[in-house]
Amino acid sequence: MSGTPLTVxxxxxxxxxxxxxxxxxxxxxxxxxxxxxxxxxxxxGHRITVxxxxxxxxxxxxxxxxxxxxxxxxxxxxxxxxxxAVVGPGADGAMLEGSKAFMKRVLEEAGVPTARYGAFQxxxxxxxxxxxxxPPYVVKTDGxxxxxxxxVTASREEAEADVVAKLSGxxxxxxxxxxxxxxxxxxxxxxxxxxxxxxxxxxxxxxRDFKRAFDGDAGANTGGMGACSPPPEVxxxxxxxxxDRAVEPLVAALVRRGIDYRGVLYGGIxxxxxxxxxxxxxxxFGDPETQVLxxxxxxxxxxxxxxxxxxxxxxxxxxxxxxAAVCVVAAAAGYPEAPRYGDAIEGLGEDGQLAEPxxxxxxxxxxxxxxxxxxxxxxxxxxxxxxxxxxTLAAARERAYGAARRVHWPGMHYRHDIAGSVDAVAxxx
Numbered sequence: 001m002s003g004t005p006l007t008v009x010x011x012x013x014x015x016x017x018x019x020x021x022x023x024x025x026x027x028x029x030x031x032x033x034x035x036x037x038x039x040x041x042x043x044x045g046h047r048i049t050v051x052x053x054x055x056x057x058x059x060x061x062x063x064x065x066x067x068x069x070x071x072x073x074x075x076x077x078x079x080x081x082x083x084x085a086v087v088g089p090g091a092d093g094a095m096l097e098g099s100k101a102f103m104k105r106v107l108e109e110a111g112v113p114t115a116r117y118g119a120f121q122x123x124x125x126x127x128x129x130x131x132x133x134x135p136p137y138v139v140k141t142d143g144x145x146x147x148x149x150x151x152v153t154a155s156r157e158e159a160e161a162d163v164v165a166k167l168s169g170x171x172x173x174x175x176x177x178x179x180x181x182x183x184x185x186x187x188x189x190x191x192x193x194x195x196x197x198x199x200x201x202x203x204x205x206x207x208r209d210f211k212r213a214f215d216g217d218a219g220a221n222t223g224g225m226g227a228c229s230p231p232p233e234v235x236x237x238x239x240x241x242x243x244d245r246a247v248e249p250l251v252a253a254l255v256r257r258g259i260d261y262r263g264v265l266y267g268g269i270x271x272x273x274x275x276x277x278x279x280x281x282x283x284x285f286g287d288p289e290t291q292v293l294x295x296x297x298x299x300x301x302x303x304x305x306x307x308x309x310x311x312x313x314x315x316x317x318x319x320x321x322x323x324a325a326v327c328v329v330a331a332a333a334g335y336p337e338a339p340r341y342g343d344a345i346e347g348l349g350e351d352g353q354l355a356e357p358x359x360x361x362x363x364x365x366x367x368x369x370x371x372x373x374x375x376x377x378x379x380x381x382x383x384x385x386x387x388x389x390x391x392t393l394a395a396a397r398e399r400a401y402g403a404a405r406r407v408h409w410p411g412m413h414y415r416h417d418i419a420g421s422v423d424a425v426a427x428x429x
Contacts, residue, residue: 005029005046008302009058012066015366015385016287020064021048023294023301031058038352038365038376056082062306068144068284072098085309089283093254093261097283100142100180107278110253112246114278115182126163129181136184139163150221187272190234191289192242197313198260201251203243205296205320206234207289213336215417222336223382226418227327228393229292242269242276262308291364291385292325326396326419327387328404332378333411339381340411347407348376354406361388361403378409393419
């Protein structure tokens with residue numbers, strides 16, 4: 001793209017949005033709203049600025065909506081009504097993530113393999129459905145819960161107690177007033193992202209995220225404590241199978257429903273002994289998967305996402321570099337149950353990057369603010385993401401952890417096993 005740089009608006013304030021902004025700034029000026037102070041930078045001669053100006057007031061050629069909450073609330077519809085080019089589904093398509101029960105119904109309609117399930121609004125019906133399942137049990141909030149509304153347990157008593165707590169509103173408020181109970185699946189997990197322009201759909205590179213808070217997949221589910229791409233157990237044949245069995249049929253079902261879906265379809269997949277099975281579909285880029293996908297993207301992300309927004313995707317999947325990428329997420333003291341805010345962060349320079357750089361590593365800000373003294377401080381549960389790239393997964397991993405070791409704040413914690421045993425067997429979340 002020659003001449004005066006075009007402007008892209010990114011909506012959101014977390015690590016996903018920072019990673020997207022850095023990638024888009026390779027060929028465009030980027031405005032992030034509301035963003036966070038660690039995002040402001042210059043990349044390849046293009047500026048990343050942060051503003052509290054609403055997206056519809058930013059003079060942007062393209063708007064990319066990061067989080068699921070504004071998508072479910074219809075932000076993409078409102079922006080398109082003003083004639084803007086938007087990456088992100090309207091409220092009708094966003095219901096795939098806004099209601100797990102809705103998503104399951106659409107998957108059934110499309111003939112997509114997914115776990116056996118039931119949706120319930122009263123505890124007694126939920127208990128009767130649990131009677132039909134063997135452990136492990138999976139209990140999910142129907143509505144949005146920032147990736148935290150999932151319990152996987154081998155204990156019938158714990159599953160039943162979780163159903164009661166969610167339906168009472170005690171655990172997740174209105175998001176849990178209906179629950180989805182699923183059979184547990186055994187296999188290995190991966191994340192398959194695809195771009196859809198309303199009718200055509202193409203895959204991105206595969207990734208894997210790590211949801212549990214602590215080493216060895218211990219602790220509560222979180223929004224994501226790290227990711228890697230490509231996962232060594234996922235090859236092109238598997239990605240093709242997921243596209244054929246899950247993504248393409250889902251898009252066809254959306255078209256039949258009259259849903260013009262322009263954005264990202266992010267599938268959580270469990271690869272079982274009988275093949276890939278869909279755990280869930282989300283309606284935006286994954287976080288932290290975005291932090292390992294966009295550094296590997298060889299094609300121009302601005303042109304690619306414009307083609308999504310304008311309904312003119314080509315038939316070929318975008319090119320990715322052969323390098324591997326690993327992201328390690330550092331969290332606040334007390335995360336995920338009760339994160340502590342305000343702690344001063346040591347090891348960052350004025351620009352928010354490492355004061356002592358690590359070759360092949362970068363930092364994205366997910367939850368930071370500037371303190372009165374100008375220092376960066378903790379302002380979220382997940383605070384920073386450290387991404388390393390390299391010719392091998394091991395090299396990328398070493399760079400990511402090397403970067404993480406150069407930053408500190410009281411109570412900072414992160415997993416030490418991200419991408420260390422990516423072939424481990426998992427139980428469906």
